Amino acid sequence: MSKIFAQGLVCPLDKNNVDTDQIIPKQFLTSVGRDGFAQAMFFDWRYLADGSPNLEFVINQPQYQDASILLTRANFGCGSSREHAPWAIKQSGFNVIIAQSFADIFFNNSVNNAMLLITLSKTNIDLLFNRCQQGPQQWQIDLASQEIMFGNNAALGFSIDPDIKQRLLSGLDFIGSSEQLDTDIAHYEQRRKANYPWLG
Numbered sequence: 001m002s003k004i005f006a007q008g009l010v011c012p013l014d015k016n017n018v019d020t021d022q023i024i025p026k027q028f029l030t031s032v033g034r035d036g037f038a039q040a041m042f043f044d045w046r047y048l049a050d051g052s053p054n055l056e057f058v059i060n061q062p063q064y065q066d067a068s069i070l071l072t073r074a075n076f077g078c079g080s081s082r083e084h085a086p087w088a089i090k091q092s093g094f095n096v097i098i099a100q101s102f103a104d105i106f107f108n109n110s111v112n113n114a115m116l117l118i119t120l121s122k123t124n125i126d127l128l129f130n131r132c133q134q135g136p137q138q139w140q141i142d143l144a145s146q147e148i149m150f151g152n153n154a155a156l157g158f159s160i161d162p163d164i165k166q167r168l169l170s171g172l173d174f175i176g177s178s179e180q181l182d183t184d185i186a187h188y189e190q191r192r193k194a195n196y197p198w199l200g
Contacts, residue, residue: 003144003169005116006096008068010139012132013058018072019079020106024088037088063136069096071128077106086110096141098148100125111164114171116141118148118158127156143169 028040045057053060059067070089076099077085086109089097097110098118110117118141120128131137131150140149143165147155 003142005141005143005168006068007140008138009064009066010069010071010128010132010137011059011064011067011094012129013070013072014129016073017075017078020077020082020085020103021079023077023085024082028088029082029084034087035091037084038091038093041088041092066093068093069098069139069141070094071125071132072097072099073125074100074122076102077110078103081105081109083109083113086113086115090115098125098128111168114168116143116160116168118160120156120158124156 022042022044024037024040025043028037028043031037042057042059046054046060048054055061058064076097085106089110090113095114096116096118098120100122101119102110102117107117128148138151141147142149142155143160146158146160146165148158149155
């Protein structure tokens with residue numbers, strides 16, 4: 001059964017090794033809240049020294065305004081393990097990132113913030129960038145069938161961990177997934193107390 005997780009405009013960020021210091025610079029990490037990070041995303045790339053937008057940076061270009069799918073290269077999200085990085089990306093309107101590879105901590109933080117991260121081979125990433133060179137792209141992500149759909153019956157499959165897939169389809173983070181086991185945990189604790197009362 002089709003399950004469109006996301007659909008929208010694709011922004012091609014043609015860079016390898018984009019680290020979390022670039023995704024959200026350190027001066028924006030003073031807040032412990034989760035809101036207000038959209039303007040900080042890629043701040044050093046998006047803005048010139050005088051504070052005006054850098055129109056050469058892809059995300060600022062008019063044809064990519066309101067993009068919701070970010071296409072990039074290898075080792076995205078490397079560097080320090082700041083959860084602010086996926087917060088900033090998601091608050092900027094992106095809920096899918098497609099790359100050749102991701103840093104592990106960034107990957108897990110992103111998934112736990114209900115973002116879909118798709119890993120593809122270099123060959124397929126090159127293919128997608130070639131599509132973007134033909135003009136702005138509107139894609140659909142069918143998570144149930146694990147396909148990136150380009151229109152005109154063209155699609156590209158992708159792999160995903162079954163547990164991550166189920167959590168994203170259910171709209172659950174790690175804590176939400178654990179809470180689904182509350183009944184089983186309560187039964188276990190009851191049996192434990194009955195069998196080993198001296199353990200408290």
